Amino acid sequence: MMLKKINSSQFEKLFNKLKKDYNIAAPILHQKGKKELIEYSVIDDFNKIVWDKQPDTSPKNIIFPQNTLLGNDYEENKEYDNDKITIVLGVRSCDLAAIKTFDQVFIEDEMYTDQNYQDRRDNTILVGLSCEQREETSFCDVLGIDAIESDYAPIYLFKDNEIFWIKINDQKYESIFSDLPDGNQQDFEKLLNFRRKNFNQSSFDLDIPVPLPEKEIFKSEIWEEMSEKCLSCGVCTYYCPTCYCFNFFWEGEGEDSTKYKNWDSCMFSSYTVHASGHNPRDSKDKRYRNRIMHKFSYHPLNYEGLGCVGCGRCIDRCPVNLDIREALKLTEQFLDEKGGA
């Protein structure tokens, strides 16, 4: 482990040096109609980076874009230079945990490795960022995710006003930073302790068994209650950093046809329609149940950790403010009452 401490103008210099050899993507402000959204883009100007607010869109769009023309990765997105490695700056712990779930499914799974994903992942350097404060709708702390520090990124940043602490977890990247001044380990520990002490924890607590016991809750009525206001659009899944469902499509005719890989969403009624026309998830309560069960039962059963990282984006972006925290609370109450009876 290497620890460096630099100020923002030193970081800017480093940024300007690196941008010649790498695509550098970072969260910047986008004006989208009436909406101001912070999203990842390839950038040229260090001063445009928004450090102090959680991006509205996760880096999923970079390592697992919505459309992929198979075998021709970045073709659709002219922003990225295919010959260069992409540095993704400012990835928070929640989004790193989300990328970990992707890695488990697409790379580490014994049965299958997704070569496209693996290639894109190999061509990406994630640079983490320590959170100072929890966002209004985030509940990372409740799910046991450490917002202050994560070792899942090879390089991790701690921004303290105009000072950047850089923790290099992977020896491979040490040479990039070797000229920069070292940070004092004790001062660094102080900063970490201060952050942990002052982190605004979620006001709600949660006590559910993980994985959620499918047999006990699958047929319960709580799903209908939870999903009553759901519109069945795909917003929660499209902006979720861990939702990775996809589908393949052949498009075009004859020799011109191409194979696409595209995001899909379990909230769409068409998601599970069989060729016969039968739909095993024909109502929104069944679809919402799948969303909760995948994240809190099926993912932990098959892999490690949860399929939800508590970033809160599904709550922020939902057109009807459907709140996954309320859904989890309802599940907790149901299991409590069942256990007590």
Place this chain on the structure above:
Amino acid sequence: MKRYEKITKEIREVAKELLEKNEVEKVIGFGKGLILDEIGPIFISKPKDIKRLEFTPEAEMSLAKYLLNYKGRNVAIVAKPCDSRAIASYLSENLINRDEVKIIGINGCPGIEDNTACDECDIRNAVIADYYVGEKMTEEDIQKELKDKEDKIEKMSPQERMEYFRSEFERCTRCYACREACFICYCEECFTDSNQPNWIKESVSLNDNFTYHIMRAMHMAGRCVNCGACEMACPEGIDVRALEAKMVRVADELFDYRAGVDPKQKTLLAEYDVNDSEKGFMD
């Protein structure tokens, strides 16, 4: 804020009466979440929860569509004037049963924050209701509050207009929030989900985004009540309503038709008169 508070108070009174007398099993209205401090749709079935009902400038969703989930059951619904027009449309299309729904209609709707449709709105009293809340606005007051209807898109040259819609639809991820938020989009199978014929490709591209939005707009002709729910639902801030609003103007100008103003009216496309204008809107 006084207007919103008065409406909130009156909604609670009506809801209390309906639930206590067991006239309905649920009241569909607006209120804050149990954890989230923001307004969204809520479904109240116990009298003790009535105080959760609220009406604020953030009550942006159209609730009418939820009625389709409650056929055969007795429910009450809070309806802004635009939502009451949606309900009237459902009634004229025979989609819901009048006697199963108790409508709490808002008179003198004070408008919804950031909803550009409200600036153009001149139907500010509920068109149909069992209980009216708020204060009825006179035609004079409505005209006074009407913002100048200068349409920036109508004024554009075709090239500028193309550029405008290109930059808007480029952002579309086809999450279909606009479709699902729209009370008219109740088709069992949307053309976007059909694979035979395959109207639009599943991969998201500018061309197919155009196809989606234009085809949706065509289905809105003579049916859209210009409530702005599509635009409010869009997570990418796309001006989704622009095409639909054009359909509303076309129906008004050519056929003197406005959707959802009377539950007994026939739908625009279901009736024909030899004197109907034959002017196409493409010329």
